[in-house]
Amino acid sequence: MDLPKGMQTGAHNLTRRRLLAASVLAVPAWATAVRVAGAQTLDMLETRLIAFSDVILPRDDTPSASDLGSHRRILSRAADDERFAGIVEAALDLLDRVSDQRHGKPFVALGDEARHDIIAEMAEAPEDTLPGWFFRAARAELFMDYYARPESWAGLGLEDPPQPAGYLDASEAPEGRT
Amino acid sequence: MSDFNADVVIVGSGAGGSAAAWELTAAGLDVLVLEAGPRYDFITDYRLDRPNWEQTGFPEKVPTADRQTFAPLQKLDPEWNDLRSWNRIRGLRNTGDRRSPRGGYKHVVGVGGSTLYFTGEYHRMNPASMRMRSEFGVAADWPVSYNELEPFYARAERLVGTSGSQMDTSRPRRTSFPLPELPMSYATRRLQSGFAALGWTFHANPLAVLSEPYDDRPSCNFCGNCNRGCPRGDKGTADITFLRHAEATGRCRVVTGARVQRLEADASGRISRAVLRRREGVDESVEAPVFVLACGAVETPRLLLNSALGNGSGQVGRNFMETLAWTSIGLSDDPVGSHRGHPSDGICWDFNRPDAVPGTIGGFRITPATAEANLVGPINYAARVVGGFGKAHKEAMRKSFGQALGVGAFGESLPNAGTFIDLDPENRDADGLPKARIHSHLDDRELSRLRVMAAHCRAVLDAAGVSELIEESGTYDEFGSSHVFGTCRMGADPDTSVVDPEGRSHEIDNLYIADASVFPSSGGGESPALTISALAMRTARAVVARR
Numbered sequence: 001m002d003l004p005k006g007m008q009t010g011a012h013n014l015t016r017r018r019l020l021a022a023s024v025l026a027v028p029a030w031a032t033a034v035r036v037a038g039a040q041t042l043d044m045l046e047t048r049l050i051a052f053s054d055v056i057l058p059r060d061d062t063p064s065a066s067d068l069g070s071h072r073r074i075l076s077r078a079a080d081d082e083r084f085a086g087i088v089e090a091a092l093d094l095l096d097r098v099s100d101q102r103h104g105k106p107f108v109a110l111g112d113e114a115r116h117d118i119i120a121e122m123a124e125a126p127e128d129t130l131p132g133w134f135f136r137a138a139r140a141e142l143f144m145d146y147y148a149r150p151e152s153w154a155g156l157g158l159e160d161p162p163q164p165a166g167y168l169d170a171s172e173a174p175e176g177r178t
Numbered sequence: 179m180s181d182f183n184a185d186v187v188i189v190g191s192g193a194g195g196s197a198a199a200w201e202l203t204a205a206g207l208d209v210l211v212l213e214a215g216p217r218y219d220f221i222t223d224y225r226l227d228r229p230n231w232e233q234t235g236f237p238e239k240v241p242t243a244d245r246q247t248f249a250p251l252q253k254l255d256p257e258w259n260d261l262r263s264w265n266r267i268r269g270l271r272n273t274g275d276r277r278s279p280r281g282g283y284k285h286v287v288g289v290g291g292s293t294l295y296f297t298g299e300y301h302r303m304n305p306a307s308m309r310m311r312s313e314f315g316v317a318a319d320w321p322v323s324y325n326e327l328e329p330f331y332a333r334a335e336r337l338v339g340t341s342g343s344q345m346d347t348s349r350p351r352r353t354s355f356p357l358p359e360l361p362m363s364y365a366t367r368r369l370q371s372g373f374a375a376l377g378w379t380f381h382a383n384p385l386a387v388l389s390e391p392y393d394d395r396p397s398c399n400f401c402g403n404c405n406r407g408c409p410r411g412d413k414g415t416a417d418i419t420f421l422r423h424a425e426a427t428g429r430c431r432v433v434t435g436a437r438v439q440r441l442e443a444d445a446s447g448r449i450s451r452a453v454l455r456r457r458e459g460v461d462e463s464v465e466a467p468v469f470v471l472a473c474g475a476v477e478t479p480r481l482l483l484n485s486a487l488g489n490g491s492g493q494v495g496r497n498f499m500e501t502l503a504w505t506s507i508g509l510s511d512d513p514v515g516s517h518r519g520h521p522s523d524g525i526c527w528d529f530n531r532p533d534a535v536p537g538t539i540g541g542f543r544i545t546p547a548t549a550e551a552n553l554v555g556p557i558n559y560a561a562r563v564v565g566g567f568g569k570a571h572k573e574a575m576r577k578s579f580g581q582a583l584g585v586g587a588f589g590e591s592l593p594n595a596g597t598f599i600d601l602d603p604e605n606r607d608a609d610g611l612p613k614a615r616i617h618s619h620l621d622d623r624e625l626s627r628l629r630v631m632a633a634h635c636r637a638v639l640d641a642a643g644v645s646e647l648i649e650e651s652g653t654y655d656e657f658g659s660s661h662v663f664g665t666c667r668m669g670a671d672p673d674t675s676v677v678d679p680e681g682r683s684h685e686i687d688n689l690y691i692a693d694a695s696v697f698p699s700s701g702g703g704e705s706p707a708l709t710i711s712a713l714a715m716r717t718a719r720a721v722v723a724r725r
Binding site (some may be wrong): 055056058060062087114117119123139140141144146147148149150152153155156157158161162163164165167168169170171172173174 | 226227228229230231233343359362363364397399400401402405409410442493513514515517518519520527554556557559560561567568569571572575576579580
């Protein structure tokens with residue numbers, strides 16, 4: 001039988017070495033940029049992470065990821081997980097290197113469109129590569145934090161947590177969508 | 179515990195143990211309930227009022243993921259690739275070539291057991307599903323008829339406060355449902371249009387969820403998060419229904435954190451005491467004239483096997499039946515607010531009879547499944563429905579939220595020689611006891627039924643005008659069971675069953691079992707909580723009658 005539509009294989013049991021090696025093999029254009037960053041100050045790391053996070057969830061009618069502090073969830077995980085921290089640093093280094101190659105300046109100094117273009121390329125990278133894995137893992141952390149904050153809910157038709165009010169209008173057509 | 183002289187010791191406080199406790203105390207017996215887990219306070223433990231409610235599932239106080247182990251599961255066969263679980267953003271859920279145990283045995287360790295986690299589906303068995311051996315040559319017949327069970331069904335439904343449709347004639351009833359049906363959500367009515375277009379009947383699901391205030395408990399407010407624990411008390415969990423009333427008699431004492439290590443028999447072969455631990459390394463024991471096991475179809479056989487008791491037939495742990503399930507999720511073109519409403523407020527029983535589908539033995543039922551698939555909040559929408567990033571992602575979130583529509587099917591699980599529970603020779607719990615090990619094999623008969631179930635779920639969505647599928651999941655490529663049965667089968671023949679038709683061990687005359695491990699067959703997808711309770715009450719009556 002054929003696999004249903006939409007099925008693709010994904011990564012599992014990743015090791016950092018495999019991620020780094022895979023990115024060299026699978027994404028040659030990015031490969032030379034892969035390196036493990038030396039010690040960075042937390043401020044530097046946070047600034048770079050904010051630039052990434054606000055491309056994922058930019059400010060529009062609702063706040064950006066960093067407006068709500070959602071990028072700190074990634075920092076928090078990195079603080080507890082040395083391997084993850086190394087991947088974050090390596091991925092942010094990669095962004096800077098690609099940005100430098102194409103625009104002559106680091107990722108944080110780019111405009112919105114240029115940042116978006118680089119992240120779009122990252123999003124297309126296979127999951128078993130450094131950029132592909134980082135994009136998916138970091139985005140998942142941002143979604144987990146950002147959408148747990150009511151400030152992000154405007155326009156969804158969701159005003160409050162499920163309780164204590166519940167949805168007494170559940171039998172009716174939804175209202176309040178903007 | 180020496181200050182409490184119990185007539186009966188019950189191990190486990192879920193749908194079976196609590197119902198037995200209530201029936202025994204109502205008859206004037208003193209009951210000691212030993213529960214391995216803690217109590218849950220429905221007001222303080224289930225925090226659905228917090229903005230981050232979606233970040234966690236049911237707030238387990240005792241982790242359950244590693245309580246059991248799994249023997250290697252079967253290789254996946256390309257013949258069944260249409261039953262692989264997938265998501266349009268994440269791709270295949272199981273990328274390996276072997277069935278994964280990741281979904282695990284879903285249960286709760288605590289006062290009330292897995293009723294704390296259920297959505298409240300409160301189903302009577304289809305009478306036709308209780309004669310699988312004589313009518314269809316599979317599984318085993320129930321030694322108890324539906325008519326014998328019916329008064330216990332009605333009694334449990336009244337105590338818990340069960341809502342249901344008077345249009346539901348799928349099971350004979352001598353009395354009507356105690357409460358009117360829960361109103362269907364707008365999203366479920368959208369699905370109902372699909373059932374109607376296919377000519378299939380669909381009506382309110384029987385639920386242990388209050389449609390109006392009852393027994394000092396409020397009615398449901400349709401928050402859709404039953405699986406995370408009901409913070410209002412409108413869902414009829416065993417702790418706030420059976421056990422609350424049992425404790426109110428003053429004849430029921432519940433001891434929490436009591437991990438029963440083993441049962442011990444005296445020279446006559448009767449159970450003399452249960453050895454338990456509440457503190458590391460410190461054994462205690464309780465004695466009573468009668469013992470009732472109600473730990474569920476995985477832990478009850480484990481306790482018997484660890485005690486080396488009651489297994490002269492070699493049947494303890496055999497005939498394990500698991501959850502056979504499928505869910506298809508689609509995306510509606512228009513807003514339906516599908517995050518609102520009870521998760522399973524409607525049901526189609528048309529295919530529930532064992533012979534409902536030509537060429538397939540064993541039935542199934544179909545229900546809404548959006549909330550049970552955990553698509554009730556924006557985090558899961560972002561990760562599983564929308565994906566992407568940037569302003570396009572945020573715009574898509576605003577367009578899509580509340581538009582996922584899920585349809586799910588639960589089906590008959592038939593026993594086979596490769597599916598059973600034994601003791602893991604290599605893995606032990608914190609007390610040093612071997613863990614239960616789950617062996618599971620789905621044969622072609624099960625997979626054929628699952629394929630039919632999947633086709634029906636897809637057909638409902640299509641008929642409801644939902645043509646874009648975004649996610650499907652099933653138990654072919656990932657074991658995941660909340661309903662488990664059969665490992666201490668009830669029957670008249672001591673060679674092929676563990677307990678007699680009253681739930682009493684064939685070998686030990688003061689030992690009873692009151693959980694789904696006694697089920698001779700699983701039913702065609704019925705949720706088992708009500709039948710567990712009804713059987714437990716009937717077993718309790720037998721205990722009383724033999725005094």
